[in-house]
Amino acid sequence: MADFGYKIQEDRQINYDSNDRTLFYFLKRVEPSISLCIGCGTCSATCTAGQFTQFDLHKIMLYVRRGEKVHIANEIKKCMLCGKCSLVCPKGINTRNIIFQTRKFIHSNK
Amino acid sequence: MSKSVIVIGGGIAGMEASAYLSAMGFNVTLFEKDEKLGGHLLNWERLFPTKRLGSEVLTFLKKGMDDKIKVHTNSNITKINSENGKYFVTNDNNEIFEADALLITTGYDLFDARRKEEYGYGIYDNVITSAELETMFLSGKPIVNKQGKVPKRIGFVHCVGSRDRKVGNVYCSKVCCVTAVKQATEIREHLPECETYCFYMDLRMYGAKFEELYNEAQEKYGVTFIRGRLSEANETIDGSLLVKVEDTLVGRPLKMTVDLLVLMVGFEPSKGTKDIAKILNLSTNSNGFIEVADEHTLTNVTNLKGVFVAGTTTSPRTITNTINDARAAAAEIACYLNLYTIQSRNN
Numbered sequence: 001m002a003d004f005g006y007k008i009q010e011d012r013q014i015n016y017d018s019n020d021r022t023l024f025y026f027l028k029r030v031e032p033s034i035s036l037c038i039g040c041g042t043c044s045a046t047c048t049a050g051q052f053t054q055f056d057l058h059k060i061m062l063y064v065r066r067g068e069k070v071h072i073a074n075e076i077k078k079c080m081l082c083g084k085c086s087l088v089c090p091k092g093i094n095t096r097n098i099i100f101q102t103r104k105f106i107h108s109n110k
Numbered sequence: 111m112s113k114s115v116i117v118i119g120g121g122i123a124g125m126e127a128s129a130y131l132s133a134m135g136f137n138v139t140l141f142e143k144d145e146k147l148g149g150h151l152l153n154w155e156r157l158f159p160t161k162r163l164g165s166e167v168l169t170f171l172k173k174g175m176d177d178k179i180k181v182h183t184n185s186n187i188t189k190i191n192s193e194n195g196k197y198f199v200t201n202d203n204n205e206i207f208e209a210d211a212l213l214i215t216t217g218y219d220l221f222d223a224r225r226k227e228e229y230g231y232g233i234y235d236n237v238i239t240s241a242e243l244e245t246m247f248l249s250g251k252p253i254v255n256k257q258g259k260v261p262k263r264i265g266f267v268h269c270v271g272s273r274d275r276k277v278g279n280v281y282c283s284k285v286c287c288v289t290a291v292k293q294a295t296e297i298r299e300h301l302p303e304c305e306t307y308c309f310y311m312d313l314r315m316y317g318a319k320f321e322e323l324y325n326e327a328q329e330k331y332g333v334t335f336i337r338g339r340l341s342e343a344n345e346t347i348d349g350s351l352l353v354k355v356e357d358t359l360v361g362r363p364l365k366m367t368v369d370l371l372v373l374m375v376g377f378e379p380s381k382g383t384k385d386i387a388k389i390l391n392l393s394t395n396s397n398g399f400i401e402v403a404d405e406h407t408l409t410n411v412t413n414l415k416g417v418f419v420a421g422t423t424t425s426p427r428t429i430t431n432t433i434n435d436a437r438a439a440a441a442e443i444a445c446y447l448n449l450y451t452i453q454s455r456n457n
Contacts (some may be wrong), residue, residue, distance in 0.1 A: 014357060016366035028332070035328040039337070039359040062360050065334075091325075 019067025023105055027064065030101050036091040037061060043085035043095050049078045057085055057095060064102075073106050112137055113447045116199050116209035118187055118386060121149025122171060122429060123421025123436040124215035129174025130440035131213075136447065139180045139207055141187060141199075143382060147175070149217060155247040157429060158285075158292040159319040167429060190389050195416060211416045211443050214392070214400065215436070216382035218422040221271025221279070221375040229267060229373055234345040237371045240266075240286065243293055253300050257349050261304055261369035264297055265353055266290040267340050268310040272376030281397050283376030283426040287314045290374045291327045298331040306333045307368070309340050309355055317428060336364065343371055377426035390417060400424050408456055410439040418443050 027034050039058050049055045055078040063070045076099055085095040115131050117124045120142030132138045146152060148171070154164040175181070182201065189200035190212070199207045223231035223239050231237045235256035246253055255261050268290055272283040287310065294306040313335070315321045327333040338355040346352055350367045357364040379387075379398040387394050393401035393413040400419045403411035410418050420439035421432040445453050 012362050014360065014362055014364040016364055032329055035332060036325060038335075059360075066357065066360060066364070068360070 014066050014068055016066065021065070021067035023072070023102070024065050024067065026105050027098060027101055031094055031097050033091070033093040034061065034065075034098055036093050038091065040090065042088045042090060046084045046088045048082060048084065049080060053078050055079065057099070061098065072102065076102050076106070113210040114139065114208065115211045115213060115443060115447075116141070116197065116207055117213045117215060118199075119149070119215035119217055119382060119421075119423070120144075120147040120181070120183070121215060121217050121421065122151055122167075122432045123217065123423070123439070124149075124213070125171040125175060126433050126436035127213055127215060127420050127440045127443075128179050129171070129176070130437055131443060132176050132179045133174075134440065134444050136444070137180075138178070139182065139209065141185045141201065142181070142183045143186050145183055147172070147181065147183065150220075151429070153241060153248070154244050156292070156296065158288045159317065159323040161292060161296070187386065187389065190386075192414075192416075197416065210447055211418065212390075213439055213443060214383070214386055214390075214412075214417065214419045214423050215421050216386050216423050217380050218377040218383070218426065219380040221277070221283075221378055223270055223373045223375050225277050226270055226274075226373070228342045229270065229340065229371070230343045230345065230351070231373055234343065234351060234371075235349055236345075236351055236369060237343060237373065239270075239373050239375045240289055240293060241375065243372050247293075247296060247300075253297065253304075255349065255370050259369065260301060263305045263307070263366075263368045264294075264370045264372060265351075265366075265368040266294055266306070266308045266372045266374060268308065268313075268374050269339070270373040270375050271378070273311065279376060279378065279397065281426065282314060284314070284316075285426065285428055286374035286376055288317065288320045288323065290372075291315075291320075291324050291333070293372065294333040295323070295327050295331040298333065306331075307366070308333060308335045309353070310335060310337060311339055312337070317430070338364070377422060379423075383423050390414060392417065395424075397425070403456070410435070410442045411456060416446065418446075 041058055043057045044050050060075050079099050083096040112135050114137035117128050117140045120140050128138045128140045148168050151164050151168050157164050186202045188202050191198040197209045197212050271277055290308050297306050315324050338358045341354050343351045343353045350369050351371050352367050354365050395401040400423050402409045402424050418439050420436045
């Protein structure tokens with residue numbers, strides 16, 4: 001068939017009602033400080049992995065909170081667990097543990 | 111004979127200023143348009159950031175109101191004349207009262223949410239205002255929506271009628287952010303199963319213990335904050351509301367249904383404030399509140415000699431700041447009436 005270059009655009013809206021937030025509820029239980037994130041971006045600014053790859057912790061966490069599908073398993077691999085993000089977080093969020101727990105969750109749900 | 115002061119408006123500022131002025135030995139007459147003293151405080155169950163009862167503050171204010179203060183409730187001012195440094199105030203009973211100074215504490219009215227038509231207040235059953243939610247708390251009755259169902263998800267919309275050029279109010283109303291945080295945590299206390307969402311532009315947690323309440327709301331109460339201003343709310347077939355908002359932290363539009371939508375209505379100069387400004391020819395500022403002589407140093411002084419202001423008559427403010435402002439106004443009036451030399455700074 002001839003390709004006319006048209007395609008159907010996917011809906012960009014976050015559908016909060018139908019999204020699955022299981023991972024977020026799990027993280028909230030094991031690391032309640034996750035709720036304190038205000039998206040200031042300090043963690044991402046200090047992140048060594050983020051300097052060389054497309055890795056943005058606060059953005060990934062925001063997607064997890066909204067129940068948006070991200071390739072979380074691939075994304076989270078980029079982190080080297082250095083913990084600099086935990087040191088700089090103004091809200092005292094244990095970001096390192098969030099990543100650690102996310103890996104555990106992914107591993108146990110394989 | 112001691113000098114006399116007429117205070118117009120029996121809310122928080124009017125009560126506290128009257129108490130101080132009377133304690134300082136002035137003859138105080140207080141006018142209130144409603145049946146009871148207390149103003150808006152009568153309609154709020156608990157106060158931010160501590161969630162103590164509003165009635166406790168009212169009790170404190172009442173204790174200051176000694177027997178010497180002449181209180182006229184259900185009384186509106188129709189005319190004010192001034193002659194030789196004295197003011198003659200006429201009420202709607204055609205009684206005339208004389209005073210050496212006037213204090214205007216006519217305060218604010220809440221923004222009429224119907225003016226933000228896109229949020230559906232007055233159109234959809236389950237869109238209510240923050241004041242109406244407070245009435246629900248105050249009534250002690252179960253929190254239910256218009257269909258009598260216990261809500262599973264409630265949304266709070268910040269800045270309704272504030273910071274909004276479209277409705278003519280560019281200013282911040284100062285109390286709505288923290289009120290939303292307070293009410294969202296209260297909902298979680300009343301209904302632990304109910305999810306709560308705050309839709310905000312930015313959170314202004316400037317006061318003592320505000321930020322702590324915000325942190326508590328996030329961590330302890332699980333209130334979710336979504337940065338973005340609602341574009342619209344639409345009623346669904348079961349009476350819940352579909353809200354649309356740009357989640358500006360994610361950078362994508364978001365939609366969700368809520369069972370109850372609470373609009374955090376802001377402050378506007380009250381009808382009483384506008385009426386008195388007209389009667390006296392008081393200057394008003396670009397926001398419609400009474401203009402003060404100097405924003406930093408003369409915040410209780412107006413363009414008219416002997417006419418002073420306090421509380422939310424000049425701008426939105428918290429109860430804490432209103433009480434402080436009322437005492438400041440009492441001190442300012444005392445300096446004026448007693449001809450203290452410090453007064454000369456004002457000219």
